[in-house]
Amino acid sequence: MSIALPSGTTRSRRGRSLREGLRRVAEAAVTPLELGDVLDVFHPLRRGADLRARIVEVRPETHQSATVLLQPGRDWAGHVPGQYVRVGVDVDGVRLWRTYSLTHGPRADRRISITVKAIPGGVVSNYLVRRARPGQMIQLHQSEGEFVLPQPIPAKLLLVTGGSGITPVIGMLRNLFSRAERPQTDIVLLHSALSRAEVIFGSELRQYDAAGWLRLVELHTDTHGLLDVADLDRLVPDLAERTAYACGPAGLLDALQEHFDARGLTLATERFRAQLVEAGDGGTVTFAGGTPLEADGATPILDVAENAGVLMPSGCRMGICMGCVLPLKEGAVRDLRNGALTTAVPGETGPGGVPIQTCISAAAGPCVIDH
Amino acid sequence: MTAITKKPVNPTAHLTPEDIEQIGIELDAIRQDILDERGASDAAYIHRVVDVQRRLELASRAVLLFSSLPPAWIVGTIGLSVAKILENMEIGHNVMHGQWDWMRDPKIHSTTWEWDNASTADGWKHSHNEIHHNFTNIVGKDNDLGYGIMRVDEDQRWHPAYLAQPLWNFINACFFEYGIAAYDLELGRNLRLPKERRSDEFKRNLKNTLKKIRKQATKDYVVHPALSIPTGSFLPTLAANFTANLVRNIWSHSVIMCGHFPEGVETFEKKAIPANETRGEWYLRQMLGSANISGSKAMHIMTGNLSHQIEHHLFPDLPSNRYAEIAPRVQALFEKYDLNYHTAPLPQQVYSAWHRVVRLSLPNGWLATTTVKNLPEQAKLLWAMSTKGPKVRRAAQARLEQQARRQAAAAAA
Numbered sequence: 001m002s003i004a005l006p007s008g009t010t011r012s013r014r015g016r017s018l019r020e021g022l023r024r025v026a027e028a029a030v031t032p033l034e035l036g037d038v039l040d041v042f043h044p045l046r047r048g049a050d051l052r053a054r055i056v057e058v059r060p061e062t063h064q065s066a067t068v069l070l071q072p073g074r075d076w077a078g079h080v081p082g083q084y085v086r087v088g089v090d091v092d093g094v095r096l097w098r099t100y101s102l103t104h105g106p107r108a109d110r111r112i113s114i115t116v117k118a119i120p121g122g123v124v125s126n127y128l129v130r131r132a133r134p135g136q137m138i139q140l141h142q143s144e145g146e147f148v149l150p151q152p153i154p155a156k157l158l159l160v161t162g163g164s165g166i167t168p169v170i171g172m173l174r175n176l177f178s179r180a181e182r183p184q185t186d187i188v189l190l191h192s193a194l195s196r197a198e199v200i201f202g203s204e205l206r207q208y209d210a211a212g213w214l215r216l217v218e219l220h221t222d223t224h225g226l227l228d229v230a231d232l233d234r235l236v237p238d239l240a241e242r243t244a245y246a247c248g249p250a251g252l253l254d255a256l257q258e259h260f261d262a263r264g265l266t267l268a269t270e271r272f273r274a275q276l277v278e279a280g281d282g283g284t285v286t287f288a289g290g291t292p293l294e295a296d297g298a299t300p301i302l303d304v305a306e307n308a309g310v311l312m313p314s315g316c317r318m319g320i321c322m323g324c325v326l327p328l329k330e331g332a333v334r335d336l337r338n339g340a341l342t343t344a345v346p347g348e349t350g351p352g353g354v355p356i357q358t359c360i361s362a363a364a365g366p367c368v369i370d371h
Numbered sequence: 372m373t374a375i376t377k378k379p380v381n382p383t384a385h386l387t388p389e390d391i392e393q394i395g396i397e398l399d400a401i402r403q404d405i406l407d408e409r410g411a412s413d414a415a416y417i418h419r420v421v422d423v424q425r426r427l428e429l430a431s432r433a434v435l436l437f438s439s440l441p442p443a444w445i446v447g448t449i450g451l452s453v454a455k456i457l458e459n460m461e462i463g464h465n466v467m468h469g470q471w472d473w474m475r476d477p478k479i480h481s482t483t484w485e486w487d488n489a490s491t492a493d494g495w496k497h498s499h500n501e502i503h504h505n506f507t508n509i510v511g512k513d514n515d516l517g518y519g520i521m522r523v524d525e526d527q528r529w530h531p532a533y534l535a536q537p538l539w540n541f542i543n544a545c546f547f548e549y550g551i552a553a554y555d556l557e558l559g560r561n562l563r564l565p566k567e568r569r570s571d572e573f574k575r576n577l578k579n580t581l582k583k584i585r586k587q588a589t590k591d592y593v594v595h596p597a598l599s600i601p602t603g604s605f606l607p608t609l610a611a612n613f614t615a616n617l618v619r620n621i622w623s624h625s626v627i628m629c630g631h632f633p634e635g636v637e638t639f640e641k642k643a644i645p646a647n648e649t650r651g652e653w654y655l656r657q658m659l660g661s662a663n664i665s666g667s668k669a670m671h672i673m674t675g676n677l678s679h680q681i682e683h684h685l686f687p688d689l690p691s692n693r694y695a696e697i698a699p700r701v702q703a704l705f706e707k708y709d710l711n712y713h714t715a716p717l718p719q720q721v722y723s724a725w726h727r728v729v730r731l732s733l734p735n736g737w738l739a740t741t742t743v744k745n746l747p748e749q750a751k752l753l754w755a756m757s758t759k760g761p762k763v764r765r766a767a768q769a770r771l772e773q774q775a776r777r778q779a780a781a782a783a784a
């Protein structure tokens with residue numbers, strides 16, 4: 001069959017160049033729009049479109065939280081449970097980007113879900129929990145994140161979660177338990193929440209516990225007080241044998257990290273926000289050719305710019321993904337997590353400037369950013 | 372119009388500096404109110420307009436595939452004309468002003484938008500947003516609409532070449548998009564320079580503009596006509612696209628003329644603008660340098676809400692759908708400070724603007740002193756002024772002006 005091969009490739013090559021030709025004609029017919037802009041009018045979730053999702057359902061979980069079921073566009077590349085997704089939500093007409101953990105394993109219907117807890121004064125979380133409606137479109141990026149279970153699944157797991165920190169973990173659990181053959185993993189889930197009623201996925205977790213699929217230790221702040229890591233050895237005597245994961249408020253994660261470090265154990269953590277230090281004095285931010293924007297010492301340059309209507313690259317908004325990096329040409333910025341100063345002096349710091357993460361950097365004097 | 376500072380009665384003479392600053396404060400308050408309210412309904416508005424425009428354009432172009440049938444030609448051409456007008460006026464112009472940047476939607480943003488026009492978005496944003504909106508109606512600085520090629524002010528010395536300006540203005544209207552592209556490039560000034568002295572920036576802009584024009588022309592005059600060949604509609608589609616561009620050009624030219632050209636709109640002297648013009652003074656200049664068009668909601672949308680030219684010049688970056696709402700407040704402010712809020716229906720403003728173009732194409736005072744009876748004499752005078760050199764011209768000019776003054780004084784008495 002060696003003769004058929006070349007003719008086959010020519011045909012497919014011809015097919016490809018025909019398609020390419022048609023595409024060029026279509027593009028010439030819609031200029032100055034891009035072909036995608038026109039197709040978006042009819043099919044925003046098609047293959048090749050910017051990644052978006054349609055809200056299919058908003059299901060309340062507790063008084064403060066809801067699960068948003070999404071139908072992503074055809075180019076959604078899937079995810080590993082425990083990962084998160086960046087979503088762009090139009091709140092009062094303004095597109096705001098936030099990050100949410102995926103709360104299902106991959107599903108047969110290709111849908112994905114996030115579970116959001118409304119925090120007091122939180123713009124996007126309150127919108128998603130209380131105002132989002134089926135049919136609305138949101139913007140999406142592909143899944144990201146390292147907070148995933150290793151393969152093969154370890155024999156013994158410890159999962160420590162606080163409040164909405166349950167979200168990446170429920171994704172892992174649902175995925176494990178939906179398999180045809182449930183892995184024989186010994187799982188302890190230590191979950192801390194304000195009260196019994198505030199436990200997101202409470203009844204589902206209790207069912208898993210009743211079925212013997214995991215051991216659930218619930219701690220409710222209103223009756224038990226805050227989780228004290230000193231109790232950890234008592235609650236989980238075989239701590240050292242377990243592969244440990246934790247997600248929750250910064251205070252909890254810091255205490256856990258210290259506890260594990262002291263014992264030479266490793267702990268995988270997922271943080272929902274960066275830990276910040278005291279703010280500096282602020283300054284101004286100028287983008288190539290623009291007018292200087294006033295920037296206080298506590299507000300990330302990313303927020304300053306977006307509030308002024310500048311389109312900025314961004315990602316996790318907490319300093320981990322590097323999706324927001326831009327070159328600082330001149331001036332100084334302060335890292336909001338540790339107070340470190342980064343300076344750029346024209347002529348001294350190279351023509352390309354110094355790359356900075358705008359999401360965790362605040363102006364420390366007048367800054368010029370190339371964008 | 373004579374620059375405001377050279378007029379016998381300056382229409383702002385009754386305002387104290389404190390008044391002017393107070394006007395600024397009150398206008399800032401109006402602006403802030405809209406900024407505070409701006410939200411989901413505004414976003415929904417522009418999304419709807421963009422959606423309607425795209426569907427209308429696609430549908431019209433689809434109908435034009437059969438444009439050898441006269442009804443299809445008519446329907447398709449009307450639809451395409453409206454779509455092109457919407458695209459340039461209510462969408463393109465306003466998006467490129469940054470009116471929708473606050474939505475942070477990269478698809479509807481001043482830095483990413485490219486419009487259906489011969490001029491490039493970048494070139495237009497420079498000449499329109501930076502120059503025209505900053506230096507509105509300052510003679511010699513604001514290039515908008517033919518300062519430079521046309522005589523738009525009594526203070527510009529008359530020359531016989533200006534006799535042709537009504538014709539130039541008409542040609543400019545028909546090919547307005549190319550006119551805009553040319554003045555975005557400052558083509559006249561640059562072509563007068565020897566080749567080697569033209570800046571790299573100009574060469575780059577010229578290249579981009581030619582590329583844009585080629586793509587635009589390929590779309591309207593090659594690709595779509597070619598797609599219509601199967602129904603034998605190559606030429607009808609080509610003609611339809613040309614017509615739609617023509618309609619769009621004349622329409623946008625008319626709207627823009629109405630914005631700054633009708634009789635009664637003030638112009639300003641370069642040297643009379645203080646170097647550190649205050650916010651109040653800047654606002655005042657915008658208030659007097661613009662004119663509105665009154666009419667229906669559909670008319671406002673088709674003009675891209677430039678029918679609210681005064682509001683647009685005061686607040687160029689507020690979303691256009693809000694101008695109608697703030698117009699009564701702005702008008703009340705004009706009344707409070709005894710200023711002329713210049714507004715009239717479209718035909719009247721177009722007539723007034725054209726009247727000014729014609730009047731200024733003639734020597735100062737000529738039109739005012741001409742009656743049916745003395746027409747032959749006046750024509751002879753004009754002929755002499757046009758052909759007999761500067762000396763004759765100056766003398767005749769002085770006489771004409773004296774005559775016009777006397778006539779005006781007699782009318783007043």
Ligand SMILES: Cc1cc2nc3c(=O)[nH]c(=O)nc-3n(C[C@H](O)[C@H](O)[C@H](O)COP(=O)(O)OP(=O)(O)OC[C@H]3O[C@@H](n4cnc5c(N)ncnc54)[C@H](O)[C@@H]3O)c2cc1C
Nearest residue numbers: 084098099100101115116117121122123124125164167272
């Ligand atoms: C990797 C990752 C995964 C995440 N997964 C989830 C998830 O599954 N479910 C979920 O509900 N959230 C999750 N978050 C947090 C989420 O991205 C938002 O930060 C949160 O919803 C608040 O956004 P907002 O617009 O409502 O608040 P904003 O309007 O941005 O903030 C309002 C106020 O709350 C404070 N604040 C901001 N973020 C938090 C926070 N996380 N906790 C407490 N206070 C805060 C701000 O400092 C501000 O004072 C995740 C974050 C990261 C980085």
Ligand code: FES
Nearest residue numbers: 315316317322359
């Ligand atoms: S947005 Fe992720 S590092 Fe800044």
